[in-house]
Amino acid sequence: MTPAAARELPRWATAGLLPVLNLTAAFVVSGLVVLVIGEDPLKVVRLLVWGAFGFEEAIGYTLYYATSFIFTGLAVAVAFHCGLFNIGGEGQAYIGGLGVALVCLNLDGLPFWLLAPLAIAGGALFGAAWAYVPAYLQAYRGSHVVITTIMFNFIASATMVYLLVNVMIQPGQMQPESRAFSADARMPFMHQALAGIGIDLAASPLNLSFVWALICCLLFWLFIWHTRAGYALRAVGANPTAAIYAGISPARQTMIAMLISGALAGCLGLNELMGVQHRLLLEFTGGYGFVGIAVALMGRGHPLGIVLAAILFGALYQGGAELSFELPRITRDMVVVIQGLIILFAGALEFMFLPLLTRWLIRV
Amino acid sequence: MSKRMFLAAIIVILATPVTSMAVAADIQPAIVYDLGGKFDKSFNEGVFDGASAFKKNTGIEYRDFEIQNDSQREQALRNFARRGNDPILAVGFSQAAAVEKVAKEFPTIHFAIIDSMVNQPNVQSIVFKEQEGSFVVGVLASMAAKSGKIGFVGGMDIPLIRRFACGYIQGARYANANVEVFQNMTGTTGAAWSDPVKGGELAKSQFDRGADVVYHAAGGTGIGVLQAAADANKLGIGVDSNQNHLHPGKVLTSMLKRVDVATQQTFMEARAGTWKPGLKVLGLKENGVGWALDENNKALITPTMKAAADKATADIAAGTIQVHDYMADNHCPTK
Missing domain, CATH: 3.40.50.2300 (Response regulator)
Structure with a gap:
């Protein structure tokens, strides 16, 4: 995945300097666009940063978005390590949310410490189940996982609409959504949880799912780099032929990677449904499954990188919202343009500055 | 100083x-x-x-x-x-x-x-009360359809849109008990609001099955429905705003939902200090919904049709005709 030139450079240059250069380039180009529509780019950047990190509530929102992106970013990354491109994070998260909601709606009499692990299991199980069919088709029938997972996104969407419109809707309700989760089936907000131990925070949608996201990062790191199973998975990703020679079955690893990927994506529902919306509703995934691809790419498949990239995208979402709120001339579409430029420079043109950087570093 | x-x-x-x-x-x-x-x-x-x-x-x-x-x-x-x-x-x-x-x-x-x-x-x-406006355009559609067959193309399949469809069917049956109604929803996701190609295809298939008039409640998708009607030399019915001008002579009428009036009204009330909380239901009686008649569709609406639509409007406003609301029980009495 990495060009040969990158391996000659010290790690701080490829993992630190290069992303910073890419980001700067993205911001410079965005600044030019902002200039064209007649706003002051410096003011825009200031508002963006202030909107994302300027006050407690803003940080809460940024981390809340980041939580969702960590789940989907890890999901995409684990498949990457096995050489698979899972574009179905969106659908797996959608169905995973169904699992979370079913637990929250049906078992809400249970105490939270019992309900939370069950909800996690529900989300992970449903997400993994949704990834199972594309994984099987890839592993044993050779249908490309990119195509099948995209198709499964649509099937997931249609299934959820059917369920919400015809089965789970509350009669007499306008909105196709389930009833609200009862109070004990909600993930505590961070400001509530921390108020319990005397730390006072502004109210924001940030909830305890964030902690689970960080635990997932740790488990991910342990699994990929410190277990035999993780090694087998990476071996298939690096060279399937060599893996077969070493006695590793690529088909089996494909199944494992996709199931873990689906399970991680399925956890999105914890943050969005159990954490914030407190009911099952349409399109709660909001494209986060796709943002996960950019997050995983930018984070280079490493949990630390994914957390940082997730926070960056969270900041763009939250800061962007505040920005278009403060400056009506910067519409939400404009914010998408800025996000798109960052994905372009950090993802697609990831190594654009590499030759330049190599030449420069060698000269120094 | x-x-x-x-x-x-x-x-x-x-x-x-x-x-x-x-x-x-x-x-x-x-x-x-x-x-x-x-x-x-x-x-x-x-x-x-x-x-x-x-x-x-x-x-x-x-x-x-x-x-x-x-x-x-x-x-x-x-x-x-x-x-x-x-x-x-x-x-x-x-x-x-x-x-x-x-x-x-x-x-x-x-x-x-x-x-x-x-x-x-x-x-x-x-x-x-979208069902009331839809009822009246259903009456008009039924009367305009010489084949006795009419169609409906919805956007996203949600109760709100089924409410449009249900009102439309009731109106159509009110004018002609034997009318045949074809119903299609464009999709199940938000994308169904902006898919004019699919809207056009659905309308075309309904015209092929013999429909003379097709009503859409499909947002941007409806542009394709109205286009298909114009291409097939049949009639379409617009929704929300007055869409008669899109294809003059090919759009029978439009079901108006006056969100603009409602917006202006609530701001004006706030300004005048007469703003009140609570439920505000805008139906035919309150001019919140209605049907569009202008120079673009004048030739299509015969005096008999206009009289029937006006009578239905008056009867609904007076409460003599009760239009069933799909969302009251998620059920439509007529199929």
Whole structure:
């Protein structure tokens, strides 16, 4: 995945300097666009940063978005390590949310410490189940996982609409959504949880799912780099032929990677449904499954990188919202343009500055 | 400091609160649009048009915000409330939960929501009886269809759109008990609101099965439905805003849902101090829904048809005809 030139450079240059250069380039180009529509780019950047990190509530929102992106970013990354491109994070998260909601709606009499692990299991199980069919088709029938997972996104969407419109809707309700989760089936907000131990925070949608996201990062790191199973998975990703020679079955690893990927994506529902919306509703995934691809790419498949990239995208979402709120001339579409430029420079043109950087570093 | 300057300073200080009070007397309305966005050529844009008209008539500026995802609903409402914007209008039924929550946090600020109901002492809920307007265009469609077959193309398959369909069928059966109705929904996701190609295909298939008139309640998708009707030399029926002009002579009529009027009305009420919380149901009687008759479709509506539509309108307004509301029990009495 990495060009040969990158391996000659010290790690701080490829993992630190290069992303910073890419980001700067993205911001410079965005600044030019902002200039064209007649706003002051410096003011825009200031508002963006202030909107994302300027006050407690803003940080809460940024981390809340980041939580969702960590789940989907890890999901995409684990498949990457096995050489698979899972574009179905969106659908797996959608169905995973169904699992979370079913637990929250049906078992809400249970105490939270019992309900939370069950909800996690529900989300992970449903997400993994949704990834199972594309994984099987890839592993044993050779249908490309990119195509099948995209198709499964649509099937997931249609299934959820059917369920919400015809089965789970509350009669007499306008909105196709389930009833609200009862109070004990909600993930505590961070400001509530921390108020319990005397730390006072502004109210924001940030909830305890964030902690689970960080635990997932740790488990991910342990699994990929410190277990035999993780090694087998990476071996298939690096060279399937060599893996077969070493006695590793690529088909089996494909199944494992996709199931873990689906399970991680399925956890999105914890943050969005159990954490914030407190009911099952349409399109709660909001494209986060796709943002996960950019997050995983930018984070280079490493949990630390994914957390940082997730926070960056969270900041763009939250800061962007505040920005278009403060400056009506910067519409939400404009914010998408800025996000798109960052994905372009950090993802697609990831190594654009590499030759330049190599030449420069060698000269120094 | 000379005495005169001192006096002038005193006058300025005394006058300041007065002028700022005069400014404060003007309302500062704000709008939070739904995911469709401000310029969706239909529902949200109707609100935008109403707000623009309000601005033009009164010179009062308003602020607005287009959300990008579900969690921004609350955030945007709260941001406006915190800055003292009042009244705050939330567009679309999806905002109900957010309005309820934020309205509780800011009990002194007035909120309004279109297309949903929120029971709070500071919230005005504006809903439309789409089934009544659809009933009347159903009557017209039924009478215009020589083949005795008519069609309906919905956008996203949700109860709200089934309510349009259900009212339409009731109206069609009222005018002609034996009329055959074809029904299709474009899709099951938000994309179904902006897929004119598929809308056109669905309409075409209904025309192929013999339909003479097809009514759409499909947002941007409906553009394709009306185009297909014009291409097949049949008739389409527009929705939400007056779409008769899109293909003059090929659009039988349009079912009007006057969100622009509702927007302007609620802002005007807030300005005049007559704003009231609670449910505001806009049906045929209140001119909240209706059907469009202008020079583009004058030739299509015969005097008998107009008389029948007017009679249905009057009867519904008077309560003699009860149009069943699909969303009351998620069921339509006629298929």
